[in-house]
Amino acid sequence: MAFVMKLDLVDVVCDNSLQHTYVRDQKVGYQFQIRLSNYRGHYLSCIKELKVTVDGEAVNQDDVTFCLNGKEFTMLQLPHLISEFWNLIEPATIKIYKPGGLASGSHHIDVTLLLRIPYLRTPGSKQEHDYATLNSSGSKTLTVM
Amino acid sequence: MSNIKLGVSLYSFTNEYVKGKLSLEDCIKKAAEFGAEGFELVGTQMLSSYPYASDKAINEFKAMTSAYGIEFVAYGANTDRGMRSDRDLREEEMLQSAIIDLQTASKLGCKVMRAQYLLSPNSLGKLAPYAESYGVKVGVEIHNPETPTSPIMQQYSEVIEKTGSSFIGLIPDFGCFATKPNKPHWDDALANGAPVELLEMAAQLRYDEVPREEARERLLEAGANGAVLGALQGMYGFVTFYKQPDLEGLKKIMPYVVHFHGKFHHLNEQLEEASIPYQDIIPIIAASDFDGYIMAEYEAHNTGQALEMTKRLLQLERKLLTQ
Numbered sequence: 001m002a003f004v005m006k007l008d009l010v011d012v013v014c015d016n017s018l019q020h021t022y023v024r025d026q027k028v029g030y031q032f033q034i035r036l037s038n039y040r041g042h043y044l045s046c047i048k049e050l051k052v053t054v055d056g057e058a059v060n061q062d063d064v065t066f067c068l069n070g071k072e073f074t075m076l077q078l079p080h081l082i083s084e085f086w087n088l089i090e091p092a093t094i095k096i097y098k099p100g101g102l103a104s105g106s107h108h109i110d111v112t113l114l115l116r117i118p119y120l121r122t123p124g125s126k127q128e129h130d131y132a133t134l135n136s137s138g139s140k141t142l143t144v145m
Numbered sequence: 146m147s148n149i150k151l152g153v154s155l156y157s158f159t160n161e162y163v164k165g166k167l168s169l170e171d172c173i174k175k176a177a178e179f180g181a182e183g184f185e186l187v188g189t190q191m192l193s194s195y196p197y198a199s200d201k202a203i204n205e206f207k208a209m210t211s212a213y214g215i216e217f218v219a220y221g222a223n224t225d226r227g228m229r230s231d232r233d234l235r236e237e238e239m240l241q242s243a244i245i246d247l248q249t250a251s252k253l254g255c256k257v258m259r260a261q262y263l264l265s266p267n268s269l270g271k272l273a274p275y276a277e278s279y280g281v282k283v284g285v286e287i288h289n290p291e292t293p294t295s296p297i298m299q300q301y302s303e304v305i306e307k308t309g310s311s312f313i314g315l316i317p318d319f320g321c322f323a324t325k326p327n328k329p330h331w332d333d334a335l336a337n338g339a340p341v342e343l344l345e346m347a348a349q350l351r352y353d354e355v356p357r358e359e360a361r362e363r364l365l366e367a368g369a370n371g372a373v374l375g376a377l378q379g380m381y382g383f384v385t386f387y388k389q390p391d392l393e394g395l396k397k398i399m400p401y402v403v404h405f406h407g408k409f410h411h412l413n414e415q416l417e418e419a420s421i422p423y424q425d426i427i428p429i430i431a432a433s434d435f436d437g438y439i440m441a442e443y444e445a446h447n448t449g450q451a452l453e454m455t456k457r458l459l460q461l462e463r464k465l466l467t468q
Contacts, residue, residue, distance in 0.1 A: 009160065009164060046227075071189075085196065
Protein backbone atom coordinates (compact mmCIF):
# COMPACT_ATOMS: atom_id res chain seq x y z
CA MET A 1 0.00 0.00 0.00
CA ALA A 2 1.39 3.37 -0.96
CA PHE A 3 1.93 5.66 1.99
CA VAL A 4 1.54 9.27 0.92
CA MET A 5 2.30 12.46 2.84
CA LYS A 6 1.04 15.87 1.80
CA LEU A 7 2.02 19.09 3.54
CA ASP A 8 0.13 22.07 2.20
CA LEU A 9 2.62 24.69 3.32
CA VAL A 10 2.98 26.74 0.15
CA ASP A 11 1.36 27.04 -3.28
CA VAL A 12 3.28 24.71 -5.58
CA VAL A 13 2.58 26.77 -8.72
CA CYS A 14 3.92 30.26 -7.97
CA ASP A 15 1.83 33.40 -8.43
CA ASN A 16 2.69 35.79 -11.27
CA SER A 17 5.31 33.47 -12.72
CA LEU A 18 3.87 32.59 -16.15
CA GLN A 19 5.88 34.11 -19.01
CA HIS A 20 6.51 33.45 -22.66
CA THR A 21 9.95 32.38 -23.83
CA TYR A 22 11.36 33.74 -27.10
CA VAL A 23 13.86 32.78 -29.77
CA ARG A 24 14.72 35.55 -32.24
CA ASP A 25 11.64 37.51 -31.13
CA GLN A 26 9.36 34.54 -31.84
CA LYS A 27 7.41 32.87 -29.06
CA VAL A 28 8.83 29.39 -28.68
CA GLY A 29 7.06 28.40 -25.47
CA TYR A 30 6.45 29.48 -21.88
CA GLN A 31 7.70 29.00 -18.37
CA PHE A 32 6.46 29.23 -14.80
CA GLN A 33 7.84 28.55 -11.34
CA ILE A 34 7.10 25.85 -8.80
CA ARG A 35 7.96 25.36 -5.12
CA LEU A 36 8.41 22.26 -3.06
CA SER A 37 5.62 22.11 -0.49
CA ASN A 38 7.53 20.38 2.29
CA TYR A 39 9.51 21.03 5.45
CA ARG A 40 12.93 20.24 3.90
CA GLY A 41 14.61 20.22 0.50
CA HIS A 42 15.43 17.13 -1.57
CA TYR A 43 17.86 15.87 -4.19
CA LEU A 44 16.27 15.92 -7.63
CA SER A 45 16.81 12.15 -7.88
CA CYS A 46 13.98 11.85 -5.35
CA ILE A 47 11.45 13.11 -7.90
CA LYS A 48 9.43 10.06 -8.91
CA GLU A 49 6.91 11.78 -11.12
CA LEU A 50 6.60 15.25 -12.63
CA LYS A 51 3.78 15.90 -15.06
CA VAL A 52 2.33 19.13 -16.34
CA THR A 53 -1.17 19.64 -17.66
CA VAL A 54 -2.18 23.01 -19.09
CA ASP A 55 -5.84 23.83 -19.72
CA GLY A 56 -6.68 20.15 -19.39
CA GLU A 57 -4.10 19.01 -21.93
CA ALA A 58 -1.10 16.90 -20.83
CA VAL A 59 2.22 18.35 -21.95
CA ASN A 60 4.54 15.93 -23.77
CA GLN A 61 7.50 15.02 -21.50
CA ASP A 62 9.93 15.77 -24.38
CA ASP A 63 8.78 19.38 -24.26
CA VAL A 64 9.34 19.97 -20.54
CA THR A 65 12.56 20.95 -18.78
CA PHE A 66 13.30 21.63 -15.12
CA CYS A 67 15.59 24.59 -14.35
CA LEU A 68 17.40 24.89 -11.03
CA ASN A 69 20.82 25.86 -9.67
CA GLY A 70 21.59 27.68 -12.93
CA LYS A 71 21.07 24.53 -15.04
CA GLU A 72 18.37 23.09 -17.25
CA PHE A 73 17.51 19.40 -16.90
CA THR A 74 15.39 17.08 -19.05
CA MET A 75 12.71 14.91 -17.51
CA LEU A 76 14.75 11.77 -18.13
CA GLN A 77 17.78 13.25 -16.37
CA LEU A 78 15.95 13.89 -13.13
CA PRO A 79 16.17 10.34 -11.67
CA HIS A 80 19.98 10.45 -11.99
CA LEU A 81 20.60 13.80 -10.28
CA ILE A 82 21.94 12.63 -6.93
CA SER A 83 23.96 15.78 -6.31
CA GLU A 84 21.56 18.52 -7.44
CA PHE A 85 19.80 19.67 -4.32
CA TRP A 86 16.48 21.52 -4.46
CA ASN A 87 16.52 24.00 -1.61
CA LEU A 88 13.32 24.32 0.32
CA ILE A 89 12.66 27.99 -0.38
CA GLU A 90 14.10 28.05 -3.92
CA PRO A 91 11.56 28.11 -6.76
CA ALA A 92 12.39 25.93 -9.79
CA THR A 93 11.44 27.03 -13.28
CA ILE A 94 9.45 24.70 -15.53
CA LYS A 95 10.08 25.49 -19.19
CA ILE A 96 7.73 24.24 -21.88
CA TYR A 97 8.34 24.18 -25.60
CA LYS A 98 5.28 25.34 -27.52
CA PRO A 99 5.95 27.31 -30.73
CA GLY A 100 3.61 30.29 -30.89
CA GLY A 101 3.14 30.26 -27.11
CA LEU A 102 -0.13 30.46 -25.24
CA ALA A 103 -3.19 32.52 -26.14
CA SER A 104 -3.34 35.73 -24.13
CA GLY A 105 -5.37 35.61 -20.92
CA SER A 106 -5.50 33.07 -18.13
CA HIS A 107 -4.46 29.42 -18.18
CA HIS A 108 -4.98 26.60 -15.74
CA ILE A 109 -1.72 24.92 -14.81
CA ASP A 110 -1.78 21.59 -13.07
CA VAL A 111 1.43 20.04 -11.77
CA THR A 112 1.72 16.49 -10.50
CA LEU A 113 4.87 16.25 -8.40
CA LEU A 114 5.60 13.10 -6.40
CA LEU A 115 8.83 12.47 -4.51
CA ARG A 116 10.35 9.53 -2.72
CA ILE A 117 10.88 10.40 0.97
CA PRO A 118 14.42 9.01 1.15
CA TYR A 119 14.59 8.37 4.89
CA LEU A 120 11.06 7.14 5.53
CA ARG A 121 10.42 3.51 4.76
CA THR A 122 6.83 2.66 3.85
CA PRO A 123 5.38 1.82 7.27
CA GLY A 124 5.27 -1.94 7.78
CA SER A 125 7.28 -2.69 4.63
CA LYS A 126 10.17 -5.12 4.84
CA GLN A 127 11.27 -4.56 1.24
CA GLU A 128 14.45 -2.73 0.35
CA HIS A 129 14.12 0.65 -1.36
CA ASP A 130 10.44 1.00 -0.52
CA TYR A 131 9.81 4.52 0.71
CA ALA A 132 6.84 6.71 1.54
CA THR A 133 5.77 9.28 -1.05
CA LEU A 134 5.62 13.04 -0.68
CA ASN A 135 2.84 14.55 -2.74
CA SER A 136 3.83 18.11 -3.67
CA SER A 137 1.29 18.52 -6.45
CA GLY A 138 -0.61 21.72 -7.02
CA SER A 139 -2.51 23.77 -9.54
CA LYS A 140 -3.31 27.37 -10.21
CA THR A 141 -4.79 29.63 -12.86
CA LEU A 142 -2.17 32.09 -14.06
CA THR A 143 -2.21 34.92 -16.56
CA VAL A 144 0.66 35.30 -19.01
CA MET A 145 2.77 38.23 -17.83
CA MET B 146 28.07 18.71 38.05
CA SER B 147 26.02 19.40 34.99
CA ASN B 148 26.33 22.49 32.83
CA ILE B 149 23.07 22.78 30.90
CA LYS B 150 22.65 25.42 28.22
CA LEU B 151 19.38 26.23 26.51
CA GLY B 152 19.01 26.53 22.78
CA VAL B 153 16.40 26.62 20.05
CA SER B 154 16.32 24.45 16.95
CA LEU B 155 15.24 26.69 14.09
CA TYR B 156 13.26 23.69 12.86
CA SER B 157 10.72 24.93 15.42
CA PHE B 158 9.90 27.75 12.99
CA THR B 159 9.40 25.50 9.93
CA ASN B 160 5.95 26.79 9.05
CA GLU B 161 6.91 30.46 9.32
CA TYR B 162 10.17 29.94 7.39
CA VAL B 163 8.69 27.96 4.50
CA LYS B 164 5.88 30.48 4.09
CA GLY B 165 8.32 33.38 4.08
CA LYS B 166 6.92 34.93 7.28
CA LEU B 167 10.32 34.55 8.96
CA SER B 168 13.63 34.71 7.11
CA LEU B 169 16.63 32.72 8.34
CA GLU B 170 17.84 35.88 10.05
CA ASP B 171 14.43 36.39 11.71
CA CYS B 172 14.54 32.81 13.04
CA ILE B 173 17.97 33.38 14.58
CA LYS B 174 16.90 36.72 16.01
CA LYS B 175 13.77 35.21 17.60
CA ALA B 176 15.76 32.35 19.16
CA ALA B 177 18.10 34.93 20.74
CA GLU B 178 15.16 37.04 21.94
CA PHE B 179 13.69 34.04 23.75
CA GLY B 180 16.95 33.66 25.64
CA ALA B 181 18.62 30.87 23.68
CA GLU B 182 22.41 30.80 24.02
CA GLY B 183 22.70 28.71 20.88
CA PHE B 184 20.75 27.37 17.94
CA GLU B 185 20.59 24.31 15.74
CA LEU B 186 19.45 24.06 12.15
CA VAL B 187 18.63 21.22 9.80
CA GLY B 188 20.94 21.35 6.78
CA THR B 189 18.35 20.16 4.28
CA GLN B 190 16.00 22.85 5.51
CA MET B 191 17.94 26.07 5.98
CA LEU B 192 21.48 25.75 4.60
CA SER B 193 21.48 27.52 1.22
CA SER B 194 24.64 25.72 0.03
CA TYR B 195 23.62 22.25 1.31
CA PRO B 196 25.35 19.83 1.68
CA TYR B 197 28.36 22.16 1.77
CA ALA B 198 29.17 25.27 3.76
CA SER B 199 29.98 27.94 1.17
CA ASP B 200 32.12 30.92 2.14
CA LYS B 201 29.08 33.12 1.56
CA ALA B 202 26.94 31.06 3.94
CA ILE B 203 29.72 30.96 6.57
CA ASN B 204 30.13 34.75 6.46
CA GLU B 205 26.39 35.31 6.67
CA PHE B 206 26.10 33.09 9.73
CA LYS B 207 29.05 34.85 11.37
CA ALA B 208 27.40 38.23 10.81
CA MET B 209 24.09 37.02 12.25
CA THR B 210 25.50 35.21 15.29
CA SER B 211 27.59 38.22 16.29
CA ALA B 212 24.72 40.66 15.66
CA TYR B 213 22.29 38.74 17.87
CA GLY B 214 24.68 37.29 20.44
CA ILE B 215 23.91 33.64 19.85
CA GLU B 216 26.05 30.64 18.88
CA PHE B 217 25.54 28.26 15.96
CA VAL B 218 25.89 25.11 18.05
CA ALA B 219 24.45 22.15 16.22
CA TYR B 220 24.00 20.93 12.66
CA GLY B 221 21.20 18.50 11.84
CA ALA B 222 22.41 16.05 9.19
CA ASN B 223 20.13 13.68 7.32
CA THR B 224 20.75 10.10 6.31
CA ASP B 225 18.90 9.83 3.00
CA ARG B 226 19.38 6.14 2.35
CA GLY B 227 16.78 6.19 -0.43
CA MET B 228 18.11 9.21 -2.34
CA ARG B 229 19.01 7.16 -5.42
CA SER B 230 16.18 6.12 -7.69
CA ASP B 231 17.55 2.63 -8.36
CA ARG B 232 18.64 1.22 -4.99
CA ASP B 233 19.33 1.96 -1.34
CA LEU B 234 22.66 3.55 -0.50
CA ARG B 235 25.23 1.13 0.85
CA GLU B 236 26.69 1.58 4.33
CA GLU B 237 29.98 2.92 2.96
CA GLU B 238 28.11 5.51 0.91
CA MET B 239 26.20 6.73 3.96
CA LEU B 240 29.39 6.84 5.99
CA GLN B 241 31.14 8.89 3.30
CA SER B 242 28.23 11.33 3.12
CA ALA B 243 28.35 11.68 6.91
CA ILE B 244 32.04 12.64 6.64
CA ILE B 245 31.06 15.44 4.22
CA ASP B 246 28.38 16.50 6.72
CA LEU B 247 31.00 16.61 9.47
CA GLN B 248 33.16 18.93 7.40
CA THR B 249 30.18 21.18 6.82
CA ALA B 250 29.30 21.25 10.52
CA SER B 251 32.91 22.01 11.38
CA LYS B 252 33.16 24.89 8.89
CA LEU B 253 29.96 26.36 10.30
CA GLY B 254 31.58 26.35 13.74
CA CYS B 255 29.21 23.74 15.20
CA LYS B 256 30.22 21.59 18.16
CA VAL B 257 27.58 18.92 17.60
CA MET B 258 26.09 17.09 14.62
CA ARG B 259 22.84 15.14 14.75
CA ALA B 260 22.90 11.91 12.73
CA GLN B 261 19.86 9.77 12.02
CA TYR B 262 19.46 6.12 12.94
CA LEU B 263 19.81 4.99 9.30
CA LEU B 264 23.52 5.59 9.88
CA SER B 265 24.36 2.15 11.31
CA PRO B 266 26.05 1.55 14.68
CA ASN B 267 29.07 0.23 12.79
CA SER B 268 29.29 3.42 10.69
CA LEU B 269 28.95 5.59 13.79
CA GLY B 270 32.00 3.80 15.21
CA LYS B 271 33.95 4.41 11.99
CA LEU B 272 33.01 8.08 12.14
CA ALA B 273 34.76 8.62 15.51
CA PRO B 274 38.26 9.53 14.25
CA TYR B 275 36.78 11.92 11.66
CA ALA B 276 34.63 13.55 14.33
CA GLU B 277 37.74 14.08 16.46
CA SER B 278 39.68 15.56 13.54
CA TYR B 279 36.90 17.98 12.66
CA GLY B 280 36.16 18.80 16.30
CA VAL B 281 32.47 17.97 16.07
CA LYS B 282 30.67 15.46 18.30
CA VAL B 283 28.27 13.22 16.38
CA GLY B 284 25.16 11.95 18.11
CA VAL B 285 22.54 9.55 16.83
CA GLU B 286 19.06 10.79 17.59
CA ILE B 287 16.87 8.65 19.86
CA HIS B 288 13.49 9.50 18.41
CA ASN B 289 10.14 8.04 19.32
CA PRO B 290 9.26 5.12 19.03
CA GLU B 291 12.87 4.25 19.94
CA THR B 292 13.85 4.64 23.60
CA PRO B 293 17.27 4.92 25.30
CA THR B 294 17.39 1.15 25.81
CA SER B 295 15.48 -0.19 22.80
CA PRO B 296 17.51 -2.86 20.92
CA ILE B 297 18.96 -0.66 18.17
CA MET B 298 19.92 2.03 20.68
CA GLN B 299 21.71 -0.57 22.81
CA GLN B 300 23.78 -1.45 19.74
CA TYR B 301 24.83 2.20 19.42
CA SER B 302 25.69 2.33 23.13
CA GLU B 303 27.86 -0.78 22.77
CA VAL B 304 29.75 0.75 19.83
CA ILE B 305 30.25 4.04 21.70
CA GLU B 306 31.55 2.19 24.73
CA LYS B 307 33.86 -0.03 22.69
CA THR B 308 35.25 2.90 20.70
CA GLY B 309 35.91 4.87 23.87
CA SER B 310 35.62 8.13 21.95
CA SER B 311 33.84 11.10 23.49
CA PHE B 312 33.18 12.37 19.95
CA ILE B 313 30.41 9.89 19.20
CA GLY B 314 27.29 9.59 21.31
CA LEU B 315 23.54 9.86 21.53
CA ILE B 316 20.96 12.63 21.22
CA PRO B 317 17.75 11.76 23.06
CA ASP B 318 14.66 13.54 21.83
CA PHE B 319 12.37 14.30 24.78
CA GLY B 320 9.47 12.97 22.70
CA CYS B 321 10.60 9.42 23.52
CA PHE B 322 9.55 10.00 27.14
CA ALA B 323 5.97 11.05 26.34
CA THR B 324 3.36 9.89 28.83
CA LYS B 325 0.22 11.07 27.04
CA PRO B 326 -1.20 11.12 23.51
CA ASN B 327 0.13 13.86 21.27
CA LYS B 328 -2.20 16.84 21.64
CA PRO B 329 -2.06 18.26 18.06
CA HIS B 330 -2.68 14.78 16.60
CA TRP B 331 -5.56 14.27 19.05
CA ASP B 332 -7.10 17.65 18.19
CA ASP B 333 -6.69 17.01 14.45
CA ALA B 334 -8.37 13.62 14.80
CA LEU B 335 -11.31 15.21 16.63
CA ALA B 336 -11.57 17.91 13.95
CA ASN B 337 -11.57 15.16 11.29
CA GLY B 338 -14.53 13.40 12.89
CA ALA B 339 -12.97 10.93 15.32
CA PRO B 340 -15.38 10.22 18.22
CA VAL B 341 -13.64 11.12 21.49
CA GLU B 342 -14.60 7.82 23.17
CA LEU B 343 -12.87 5.88 20.40
CA LEU B 344 -9.74 8.03 20.70
CA GLU B 345 -9.76 7.34 24.43
CA MET B 346 -10.16 3.65 23.69
CA ALA B 347 -7.18 3.81 21.29
CA ALA B 348 -5.06 5.54 23.95
CA GLN B 349 -6.02 2.92 26.54
CA LEU B 350 -5.11 0.09 24.15
CA ARG B 351 -1.72 1.71 23.71
CA TYR B 352 -1.25 2.18 27.48
CA ASP B 353 -2.10 -1.49 27.92
CA GLU B 354 0.50 -2.35 25.26
CA VAL B 355 -2.00 -4.28 23.18
CA PRO B 356 -0.25 -5.19 19.87
CA ARG B 357 -0.96 -2.70 17.06
CA GLU B 358 -2.90 -5.09 14.80
CA GLU B 359 -5.12 -6.28 17.62
CA ALA B 360 -5.78 -2.70 18.71
CA ARG B 361 -6.73 -1.83 15.15
CA GLU B 362 -9.18 -4.74 14.93
CA ARG B 363 -10.80 -3.94 18.25
CA LEU B 364 -11.23 -0.31 17.22
CA LEU B 365 -12.73 -1.35 13.88
CA GLU B 366 -15.22 -3.58 15.72
CA ALA B 367 -16.13 -0.59 17.88
CA GLY B 368 -16.84 1.41 14.71
CA ALA B 369 -13.61 3.40 14.28
CA ASN B 370 -13.35 5.67 11.23
CA GLY B 371 -10.23 6.73 9.30
CA ALA B 372 -9.50 9.60 11.69
CA VAL B 373 -9.31 7.19 14.65
CA LEU B 374 -7.10 4.75 12.72
CA GLY B 375 -4.82 7.59 11.64
CA ALA B 376 -4.42 8.65 15.27
CA LEU B 377 -3.73 5.03 16.23
CA GLN B 378 -0.90 4.92 13.69
CA GLY B 379 0.77 7.85 15.47
CA MET B 380 0.13 6.36 18.92
CA TYR B 381 2.14 3.28 17.93
CA GLY B 382 4.74 5.25 15.94
CA PHE B 383 6.46 8.64 16.03
CA VAL B 384 4.25 9.99 18.84
CA THR B 385 3.87 6.91 21.00
CA PHE B 386 3.64 7.20 24.80
CA TYR B 387 4.05 5.07 27.92
CA LYS B 388 2.71 4.80 31.45
CA GLN B 389 6.32 4.45 32.56
CA PRO B 390 8.71 6.14 30.12
CA ASP B 391 12.28 4.89 29.94
CA LEU B 392 13.76 7.39 32.41
CA GLU B 393 15.89 4.67 33.99
CA GLY B 394 17.31 4.08 30.53
CA LEU B 395 18.08 7.78 30.25
CA LYS B 396 20.08 7.66 33.50
CA LYS B 397 21.99 4.69 32.14
CA ILE B 398 22.99 6.35 28.85
CA MET B 399 23.73 9.82 30.28
CA PRO B 400 27.53 9.34 29.96
CA TYR B 401 27.01 8.96 26.18
CA VAL B 402 24.62 11.85 25.67
CA VAL B 403 26.17 14.71 23.70
CA HIS B 404 23.06 16.84 23.15
CA PHE B 405 19.29 16.86 23.64
CA HIS B 406 16.28 17.73 21.55
CA GLY B 407 13.65 19.29 23.77
CA LYS B 408 10.65 18.18 21.76
CA PHE B 409 7.36 19.92 22.57
CA HIS B 410 3.92 20.38 21.03
CA HIS B 411 1.85 22.52 23.35
CA LEU B 412 2.31 24.41 26.61
CA ASN B 413 -0.58 26.01 28.44
CA GLU B 414 -0.28 29.32 30.28
CA GLN B 415 0.81 27.47 33.42
CA LEU B 416 3.78 26.22 31.36
CA GLU B 417 2.69 22.58 31.37
CA GLU B 418 3.66 20.51 28.33
CA ALA B 419 0.67 18.51 27.09
CA SER B 420 2.30 15.07 26.82
CA ILE B 421 6.01 15.21 27.71
CA PRO B 422 7.03 15.22 31.41
CA TYR B 423 9.71 17.95 31.45
CA GLN B 424 9.46 18.06 35.25
CA ASP B 425 10.71 14.45 35.39
CA ILE B 426 13.34 14.65 32.62
CA ILE B 427 15.19 17.88 33.46
CA PRO B 428 16.14 16.86 37.05
CA ILE B 429 17.78 13.68 35.71
CA ILE B 430 19.95 15.73 33.35
CA ALA B 431 20.69 18.30 36.05
CA ALA B 432 21.87 15.55 38.39
CA SER B 433 24.29 14.14 35.78
CA ASP B 434 27.65 15.40 34.49
CA PHE B 435 26.07 16.54 31.21
CA ASP B 436 27.77 19.56 29.66
CA GLY B 437 25.84 20.73 26.62
CA TYR B 438 22.61 21.94 25.13
CA ILE B 439 18.94 21.15 25.28
CA MET B 440 17.60 22.40 21.95
CA ALA B 441 13.93 23.32 21.99
CA GLU B 442 12.27 21.57 19.04
CA TYR B 443 8.66 22.50 18.40
CA GLU B 444 6.73 20.06 16.26
CA ALA B 445 3.15 21.16 15.77
CA HIS B 446 3.90 23.29 12.76
CA ASN B 447 0.43 23.86 11.37
CA THR B 448 -0.85 25.62 14.50
CA GLY B 449 0.92 28.89 13.69
CA GLN B 450 1.82 29.17 17.41
CA ALA B 451 5.51 28.31 17.14
CA LEU B 452 6.82 31.61 18.46
CA GLU B 453 4.61 31.80 21.55
CA MET B 454 5.11 28.11 22.35
CA THR B 455 8.91 28.30 21.99
CA LYS B 456 9.02 31.31 24.28
CA ARG B 457 6.99 29.36 26.86
CA LEU B 458 9.20 26.28 26.60
CA LEU B 459 12.32 28.27 27.45
CA GLN B 460 10.47 29.79 30.39
CA LEU B 461 9.54 26.30 31.59
CA GLU B 462 13.10 25.02 31.20
CA ARG B 463 14.54 27.97 33.12
CA LYS B 464 11.96 27.47 35.85
CA LEU B 465 12.82 23.78 36.20
CA LEU B 466 16.55 24.46 36.18
CA THR B 467 16.37 26.98 39.00
CA GLN B 468 14.30 24.66 41.20
